[in-house]
Each structure stands twice: as structure tokens, then as C-alpha cells.
Amino acid sequence: MIEYIIMAMIAYCIGSVNFSVIISKKIAGFDVREKGSGNAGTTNMLRSVGKKAAAITLLCDIAKGIVAIAISMIIGNIMQETNQELLLQIAAIAVVIGHTFPIFFGFKGGKGVATSIGILLMSNWKIGLICLIFAFVLMILTRMVSVGSCAAAILFPVLTLFINDSYTILTEGKNGNTYFIYSVLLAVIVLYNHRSNIKRLLNGTENKLSFKK
Numbered sequence: 001m002i003e004y005i006i007m008a009m010i011a012y013c014i015g016s017v018n019f020s021v022i023i024s025k026k027i028a029g030f031d032v033r034e035k036g037s038g039n040a041g042t043t044n045m046l047r048s049v050g051k052k053a054a055a056i057t058l059l060c061d062i063a064k065g066i067v068a069i070a071i072s073m074i075i076g077n078i079m080q081e082t083n084q085e086l087l088l089q090i091a092a093i094a095v096v097i098g099h100t101f102p103i104f105f106g107f108k109g110g111k112g113v114a115t116s117i118g119i120l121l122m123s124n125w126k127i128g129l130i131c132l133i134f135a136f137v138l139m140i141l142t143r144m145v146s147v148g149s150c151a152a153a154i155l156f157p158v159l160t161l162f163i164n165d166s167y168t169i170l171t172e173g174k175n176g177n178t179y180f181i182y183s184v185l186l187a188v189i190v191l192y193n194h195r196s197n198i199k200r201l202l203n204g205t206e207n208k209l210s211f212k213k
Contacts, residue, residue, distance in 0.1 A: 003079050004090055011068040011091040015098020015115060018105040019060035020045050027053050033108060041110035043145045043209075058114050061099065065118025068095035073169065084169045089182035092119045096189055111193035113149045116186060120156065123179070126166040127159045143208040146197035153190040157183040 020040040024032035028049045033040050035048035042061065046054035072091035076084035096112040096119070120128030134155055135148035142148070160183045164175040171178070191198070200206040 003075055003082050004087060007072055007075055007087055008090050008094040010071060011094035012098035012103070014064050014068050014071075015095035015100075016102035016104045016109075017064065018099075018102045018109050019064075020057045020110060021105055023053050023057055023060075024049050037207075039110060040105070040108065042114055046209075061110065061114035062118040062121075064095055064099065065092070065115040065120075066122050067118075068092065069119055069122035069168075076169065085171060085174075085178050088123060088169050089179070092123065092182065093185055093189070095119070096186060100189065100193055111149070112190050113145075113153075116153075116190060119186070122168060124163070124167045124176075127156065127163055130159060131155055139209075144201070144206050145209065146194055146201065146206060150191055150194050150198065153187040153194075156187055159183075 018040050020032050020042070024030060024035075024045065032045055032048050036044045037047075038044070042054050042058045045057045068091045069088060072088045073084070076082055076087050096115055098109075099112050099115045100109050101107040102109040117128065117132060120131055122128075131152040135152035137148075138151050139145055139148035157180060160176045160179045162176070167176065167179070170176075197206060
């Protein structure tokens with residue numbers, strides 16, 4: 001039991017390292033949460049600070065998900081009697097919660113999309129790649145990051161019902177359904193973080209990206 005608690009704390013602390021705030025202060029001299037949409041994420045970094053800062057933020061936020069899952073796998077290998085799927089899932093949920101509500105940055109963070117990409121690619125590269133391509137295509141077609149992000153979040157649980165291979169950790173005899181409840185929880189967190197975007201989408205006032213800039 002103690003390993004699950006320790007894993008949750010480690011993952012939450014990893015998620016709480018808010019790279020967008022650190023990078024925006026270092027490069028531009030201000031907290032990105034004070035500009036644009038007020039969100040501490042890649043899209044607001046792109047609009048408020050620039051492409052270079054946004055790219056660095058994106059990679060760092062993806063890395064948070066990768067590192068959290070990697071640590072859960074190491075702990076799972078050391079403590080082999082542990083439910084390794086559950087340990088991975090706890091790490092994933094905790095790191096996204098940390099990213100959304102970072103203890104080191106006043107509990108005001110990002111929306112968890114980039115971190116979720118790292119999680120998906122580490123836990124099941126096939127599902128991660130499908131969700132990533134799906135989100136990217138929708139972003140290109142609609143020029144709205146929120147559309148791709150929300151659609152990929154919804155797609156994730158659906159894929160766990162049909163894809164039973166390529167899981168980094170899956171106990172023999174089990175299938176992808178083991179990850180269904182966890183995938184729904186992760187999707188709900190991402191959709192909740194996009195509630196203002198969803199409201200603007202319904203009102204037809206959501207901001208669009210300009211690929212010419």
C-alpha cells in the first residue's frame with residue numbers, strides 16, 4: 001500500500017514543476033499566467049512568449065509524463081508483488097493533477113494535454129500515436145488546439161476497449177479493459193480543464209491559431 005502513496009506523491013511533485021512559468025520568466029521576464037488566456041500551457045506560451053518557448057515547454061511537459069511512468073515501472077520491478085498496472089495508473093493520474101494544480105506554483109497550472117501525451121506514449125505507444133495523430137489532424141483542420149485535445153481525450157478510453165496489445169505493463173491473461181476506468185478518469189480531468197474552451201466552442205467564440213505567424 002505504501003508504494004502507491006509514495007508513487008502518487010512523487011508523480012504529483014513531478015507534475016507540479018511548471019515549466020511554462022519558469023521558462024516565460026526566464027525568457028520574457030513575466031509569468032505566462034498573467035498574459036493571454038492565463039493558462040500555463042504550450043498554446044498560451046506560443047501566443048504570449050513565442051515559438052521557441054512554446055516548443056521547449058511542450059517537450060518538458062511531455063517529459064513529465066514519461067518520467068512519472070518510468071519511475072512507476074522501476075518501483076513496480078523492484079516490488080514485484082505490487083499491482084504494476086495500478087501503480088502506473090496512479091502515477092499517470094497524479095502527474096496530471098500535479099500539472100493542473102501545482103503545489104509549487106499556487107495550484108494554478110496547465111490543462112494536462114502535453115503531459116498526457118507522454119503518459120500515453122509510455123503506457124501504450126500504439127494508443128498514444130493514434131491519439132496524437134488524431135489530435136494533430138483535427139488541430140490542423142479546425143485551427144483550434146482545444147478541439148484536437150478534447151477529441152483525443154474522448155478517443156483514449158474508446159481505444160482501450162479495442163486495443164489489447166502494445167501495453168508497457170499488462171499482466172498475462174488481462175486485456176486493455178484493465179486500463180478503461182483509468183483512461184476515463186484521465187479523459188475527465190483533461191475535459192474538465194478545457195471547460196472554458198468547450199463553452200467557447202459551443203458559443204462559436206473559441207480562439208484559432210494562425211499558422212502564418
